[in-house]
Amino acid sequence: MAVYKKTYRSYEGRMTPEWARFFVLTRYAWEDLQRRRFFTLFFLGTLIWPLICALGIYVRHNLSALELMGIRAASMVQIDSSFFLTFLGVQCMFAFFLNSFIGPGLVSPDLSNNALPLYLSRPFSRTEYVLGRMSMLLILLSLMTWIPGEFLFGLQSYLEGWDWFKANAGLAWGLFAGSGVWIVFLALLSLSVSAWVKWKPVAGGLLFGLFFVAAGFGQAINAVLRTKWGNLINISNLVGSIWVSLFNKPLESGSGAVFFRIARGEEIPVWMCWVSLALICLFCLYLLGRKIRGVEVSR
Amino acid sequence: MNVATQAPVIELDNLVVKLGDRMILKKLTGSFSGRAVGLLGPNGAGKSTLINTLLGFHKPFAGTARIFGHDVRTHARQVRSLIGYMPENDSFIADMPGIRFVRMMAELSGLPPAEALERAHEAFFFTGLGEVRYRNIGTYSLGMKQMAKLAQAIAHGPRLLFLDEPTNGLDPPARLRMLQLIKEIRDRGDLHIIISSHLLRDVEECCDEVLILKDGNIAASCNLEAERRANRNFLEIETRGADESFVAHIEQLGCRAAWGGNGRIKLVMPEGLEVRRIYQLASDRSVQIRRLNRKRDSLEDIFLKAMEESANGSV
Numbered sequence: 061m062a063v064y065k066k067t068y069r070s071y072e073g074r075m076t077p078e079w080a081r082f083f084v085l086t087r088y089a090w091e092d093l094q095r096r097r098f099f100t101l102f103f104l105g106t107l108i109w110p111l112i113c114a115l116g117i118y119v120r121h122n123l124s125a126l127e128l129m130g131i132r133a134a135s136m137v138q139i140d141s142s143f144f145l146t147f148l149g150v151q152c153m154f155a156f157f158l159n160s161f162i163g164p165g166l167v168s169p170d171l172s173n174n175a176l177p178l179y180l181s182r183p184f185s186r187t188e189y190v191l192g193r194m195s196m197l198l199i200l201l202s203l204m205t206w207i208p209g210e211f212l213f214g215l216q217s218y219l220e221g222w223d224w225f226k227a228n229a230g231l232a233w234g235l236f237a238g239s240g241v242w243i244v245f246l247a248l249l250s251l252s253v254s255a256w257v258k259w260k261p262v263a264g265g266l267l268f269g270l271f272f273v274a275a276g277f278g279q280a281i282n283a284v285l286r287t288k289w290g291n292l293i294n295i296s297n298l299v300g301s302i303w304v305s306l307f308n309k310p311l312e313s314g315s316g317a318v319f320f321r322i323a324r325g326e327e328i329p330v331w332m333c334w335v336s337l338a339l340i341c342l343f344c345l346y347l348l349g350r351k352i353r354g355v356e357v358s359r
Numbered sequence: 360m361n362v363a364t365q366a367p368v369i370e371l372d373n374l375v376v377k378l379g380d381r382m383i384l385k386k387l388t389g390s391f392s393g394r395a396v397g398l399l400g401p402n403g404a405g406k407s408t409l410i411n412t413l414l415g416f417h418k419p420f421a422g423t424a425r426i427f428g429h430d431v432r433t434h435a436r437q438v439r440s441l442i443g444y445m446p447e448n449d450s451f452i453a454d455m456p457g458i459r460f461v462r463m464m465a466e467l468s469g470l471p472p473a474e475a476l477e478r479a480h481e482a483f484f485f486t487g488l489g490e491v492r493y494r495n496i497g498t499y500s501l502g503m504k505q506m507a508k509l510a511q512a513i514a515h516g517p518r519l520l521f522l523d524e525p526t527n528g529l530d531p532p533a534r535l536r537m538l539q540l541i542k543e544i545r546d547r548g549d550l551h552i553i554i555s556s557h558l559l560r561d562v563e564e565c566c567d568e569v570l571i572l573k574d575g576n577i578a579a580s581c582n583l584e585a586e587r588r589a590n591r592n593f594l595e596i597e598t599r600g601a602d603e604s605f606v607a608h609i610e611q612l613g614c615r616a617a618w619g620g621n622g623r624i625k626l627v628m629p630e631g632l633e634v635r636r637i638y639q640l641a642s643d644r645s646v647q648i649r650r651l652n653r654k655r656d657s658l659e660d661i662f663l664k665a666m667e668e669s670a671n672g673s674v
Contacts, residue, residue, distance in 0.1 A: 067485060067543070067547070068485055068513060068540075068543060068544045068547055068549070069481075069516070069547070069549070070516040070518075070547075070549040070550065071470065071474070071478060071515055071516025072516070073470070073471075073474050074471065074474075075469040075470065075471075076466070076469050076470070076471055078436075078469070081466075081467060081469065084463065084466045084467050085467075088459075088463050169452055169453070169454070170452065173449070173450065173451055173452050173453050174446075174448055174449060174450045175450055175451060175452050177414075177416070177444065177446050177450055178444070178446070178450050178451075178464060178511060179467060180414075180415075180416070181414045181415075181416075181439060181442065181444035181521075182439055182440075182464070182467045182468045182515075183436045183437075183439045183440040183468065183469060184439075184467050184468075185436070353416070354411065354414065354415070354416035355411050355416045355417070
């Protein structure tokens with residue numbers, strides 16, 4: 061690479077398209093992550109469960125393999141909405157852990173180093189900044205949730221046939237939309253926590269706290285007031301209810317996904333779950349809007 | 360491409376900026392086209408607010424501010440694509456190598472990755488940080504951090520460079536180096552520079568135009584070059600044996616002169632007249648010239664005068 065004379069010169073070369081510039085942040089964050097061994101190991105670890113599920117689907121459709129293992133086909137797990145909900149529940153829990161590891165480090169370093177004026181004094185908006193940071197999480201968590209989920213759905217459709225695909229096409233949408241809801245929610249929550257809590261371990265802890273303490277608090281409200289509306293602050297319950305509806309299962313079935321189960325008799329209307337999640341997301345956006353600024357104004 | 364010195368770089372038209380209920384900038388009006396404009400004023404005068412408004416961080420409450428003819432409110436993106444900004448405080452990502460940081464900033468300004476990397480290397484060599492460009496910025500000394508901030512501000516080749524207190528915290532050699540770089544950038548003629556500083560000497564050295572703010576108003580605005588040219592023609596002489604007839608003879612040479620009493624005479628020399636002629640005249644009239652001073656109305660004088668006079672908010 062040629063290093064020009066030690067003098068200043070202007071730049072008149074080609075420029076990248078404006079719409080693509082937020083990916084610069086995503087790319088740099090991705091490069092940073094790749095240097096962390098724990099992340100690589102954990103990420104690879106999260107792909108074990110999809111592999112096991114894929115193996116299960118394959119074996120279920122391979123009579124010779126079943127005979128070899130001495131298993132009757134009828135005793136195998138059914139590949140239905142419960143199977144995919146369980147898959148989604150496990151992967152989304154992994155996504156939550158990974159998000160708690162990565163998310164807090166996305167915005168807080170920029171704030172603690174006062175780097176935002178440098179980003180925002182360029183042709184780069186606050187929305188693009190949030191999008192750039194968020195894309196990192198959206199891509200990563202997608203690779204763990206709906207992308208392997210759709211792969212499993214495709215495998216099952218391939219092995220089972222066209223009729224099964226037609227009858228269960230809603231599951232593909234459920235996997236995509238269900239993961240999407242969880243991923244967007246997680247990304248917004250972790251970015252807003254990262255924007256307000258500069259110390260990464262505390263921010264990570266707070267994410268766990270919001271998830272588990274809110275659930276516990278919701279249960280306490282239910283127990284003390286003998287009601288079910290405490291579930292409105294139980295994030296896993298809200299997401300579980302939405303998933304059940306996206307997978308076209310009756311809410312009263314009480315199953316939901318593993319880690320996201322809905323207690324029988326404590327179901328709340330799905331529209332309320334959507335509203336509750338939307339309100340939390342809006343609050344997260346408000347928190348981000350307050351912090352992601354070129355300068356902080358003391359009034 | 361040379362900068363057209365007449366085209367206004369920054370135009371302010373009754374610019375009012377409010378932060379909360381406080382009015383920080385009060386109907387600023389003016390036009391600045393110098394290659395290097397110094398922004399001066401005491402603490403709380405509104406210098407940083409003006410810079411932040413020009414960068415699009417604060418929205419004008421009333422009036423307009425334009426950079427190269429683009430309204431900073433309605434064409435913020437276009438404006439930002441033309442500028443480079445070196446903030447006053449520490450602004451960087453500590454656990455990132457300097458070269459990677461500057462490259463990322465250049466990419467965010469729209470340079471493709473390969474060009475951004477090349478420009479980042481150039482900017483580091485230009486600022487004298489070539490040897491430490493692979494070290495994390497967190498390990499840099501204060502002077503190095505200032506230089507790294509300058510590097511990220513110029514890496515993408517802006518047309519207007521905002522330097523907020525560029526010599527803050529620098530030791531004398533580093534300060535001289537910074538001023539030298541600023542002058543070098545200015546003299547290339549590719550871009551304009553706005554320097555906000557508390558150090559009058561820095562501004563005097565680097566700027567050809569100065570804007571002095573006080574309490575959110577424009578207290579003074581002057582062209583330092585014109586000011587220097589005018590000062591070159593202004594003389595104060597102390598004589599012995601002179602009287603008002605001597606003053607009349609001086610005026611016959613084309614000077615404008617004023618008798619100050621006690622042998623003191625103030626005079627403005629016309630273009631082309633040499634001081635030697637005054638000495639000659641004094642010798643012919645048997646007048647002793649005991650002292651001859653060129654007026655040195657430094658930026659400090661201008662600044663102090665501006666602070667004393669009531670600010671009227673416009674140039």
